Amino acid sequence: MTEDKLVKQLSNLDSCAISDALDALNVNGVATGMRQITVQKKIVGRVVTVKLVPKTQEQTSNRHLGTAAIEAASNGDVIVVEHFSDKVAGWGGNLAIAASLKGISGVIIDGACRDVDEMKSIDFPVYARSSVPTTARGRLIEQSFNEKINIEGIDVFPNDLVLADASGIVFLPCSKAEMIIEEAKKIMEKEERMATAIRSGLPVSSVMGQNYETMLQKKLNN
Numbered sequence: 001m002t003e004d005k006l007v008k009q010l011s012n013l014d015s016c017a018i019s020d021a022l023d024a025l026n027v028n029g030v031a032t033g034m035r036q037i038t039v040q041k042k043i044v045g046r047v048v049t050v051k052l053v054p055k056t057q058e059q060t061s062n063r064h065l066g067t068a069a070i071e072a073a074s075n076g077d078v079i080v081v082e083h084f085s086d087k088v089a090g091w092g093g094n095l096a097i098a099a100s101l102k103g104i105s106g107v108i109i110d111g112a113c114r115d116v117d118e119m120k121s122i123d124f125p126v127y128a129r130s131s132v133p134t135t136a137r138g139r140l141i142e143q144s145f146n147e148k149i150n151i152e153g154i155d156v157f158p159n160d161l162v163l164a165d166a167s168g169i170v171f172l173p174c175s176k177a178e179m180i181i182e183e184a185k186k187i188m189e190k191e192e193r194m195a196t197a198i199r200s201g202l203p204v205s206s207v208m209g210q211n212y213e214t215m216l217q218k219k220l221n222n
Helices: 005-011 015-025 067-072 093-102 116-121 174-199
Strands: 043-054 078-082 106-113 126-131 140-145 149-151 154-156 161-165 168-172
Touching: 005 043, 005 161, 005 174, 015 161, 015 168, 015 174, 043 067, 043 106, 043 149, 067 093, 067 140, 078 149, 078 161, 093 106, 093 116, 106 161, 116 126, 168 174
Parallel strands: 043 078, 078 106, 106 126
Antiparallel strands: 043 140, 043 161, 149 154, 161 168
C-alpha cells in the first residue's frame, strides 16, 4: 500500500495549527459544532462522505445507511456524515464495529449518534453533535455516499483531508491540502519557539507582541 504522505504530515499537526493556516490562506474549513463523543482520540485521514435525509413514505433503500461507505473506504480513511438531526441517530454500534475492522480511523457526523458505550468499548472515535438512543430505522435514508456534502457551510468532497481532535475539526480541500499543511508547519514551529522563549523566562508580553497579532494576515484569496 502506497503511503499517503499528506496524511502522515497532517497527523503531526493539530486542529489549531491547521485553523491558523486556513485563516492565513483565507480558506473555509473549521467546523465547531461537533465534539468527541466516544473516546478522546485524534483522527486524521482522507474523507469518505455520506449524506442522510429524512425518509418519506415513498422512499426505499436497498442498503442500511453507512454500509456502502464502510465497504468503499480504505484503511485510515475517515467517514464524514451530513445529517439533518441531532435527535435521531445517524451512526451506531454495529456500523462502528464494521468500520473498526476495516481500519477506518473514525467517524464525524454532523448530527446525532447512538450506542456510545458500545463504541467506547471498542475504542472507536466518533465526533458528533449529540448522542441519543433513537434509531434511524424508518426515520432516515442515505441519499448518497462519496459525493459532495456540506458540513456547517463547508463543502466537503471525497478525498479531502480532515483532522479532528479535542479542540475541533478542520477540513482541508484536496487541491489546497499541501499548501495548508506547509503553512501550518511554519505556524506550529513559530508557536513552539514562542513557548520555548516563555519557558526560558522572557515576558509573555514581549513574546506575544504585535508580530504575533499580525502573523495570520491573509495571503490568498479563496
